Amino acid sequence: MQLYYAPTSPFSRKVRVALRELGLEKQVREILIDPWTDDALRAHNPLAKVPTLILPDGMAVYESAVICDYLDQVARASGASDGIIPQDGIARLNALKWQGLADGMMAATGRLFADAQRPEDDRSDFVMERQAQAVQSSIDAILDGLASLRTEDAHLGTYSVLVGLYYIDFRWPDRRFDIPVRVRDWMAIMSEREAFTETVFHLPHDTDAKSID
Template structure:
């Protein structure tokens, strides 16, 4: 299998999602990491991805000299397809729809969380109270929904990975936020999953500079 290259930032939950997936699939040693700040394009990202977004994966698929993949769900799907059997994206049935729905829920909640964080960084007079309330409501509703779901410790799907990344991002951006007390089932699951190698090796940290 040819080596791959991944452009990522240490604060992006979507980039972390790809890195966790790669660890779970045993592919991380085949991926060369390019840490970059997409807002400054200090890693030449736009030359690879015209949207200048992370994550971006470059791979040799044996057909094109260079296959460039954008969006975390697409990249994770590609990585999962490299193996002899599907592990993260079940091929059919209830398991498939469960995994995809969980991914969609958490990706949406992460988008809300990212926009909430950005809104909170503005000066007080520039902040939108209505938008902050909307994003906060989306995050809380997603957490309440996840509290009712059965999540996997072993053999996680892309859905389970997204749940872990979502919870981890909340801890990174708002370490003082108590999302656990009202969701003891979700908190207990995350405490165990977060101890795994895939989560330990991909911890968020502030971007350099």
């Protein structure tokens, strides 16, 4: 399999974390690209977005949540791991709920960052404030629900939330948003996992290209 990704994309990082947590990293070749300019990506994905996973038969799978679900099934079927998405009941709903919140938080963070790069006369203060409120409200919800994001029983929702929080720090290093100490302590514990140390956000450079055979 092949995974097209960008090192600044939180959705790419979520999938790359999932790969490692599922023990599938040696089965996937990770290909760094610029989704804005690389024609190879659009040839596989009409949306020209990362992450995009290419299966052995050539089928392209889009959207990080769909990719993670597929990889979870592959890992379970192959015996690589017991999976990172609970299969039944409230545990499954809880993991998917947290993934949904994190995905929305990451999207709002990215949109706010993109709008902030525009000339002042080309910005919408209303839209920017709405995105900022979405980010901060998500952080508040994470604090309130931290007890259900236990480090010893991590799942896809846990990993998604952590990626989302570090994406906020990556895009807003001036700490524009208030991430409480309790949440930062939790982040520090979780970020020691190899899946996170190997997928740190950064601007692209030549040494990023990585193949896993």
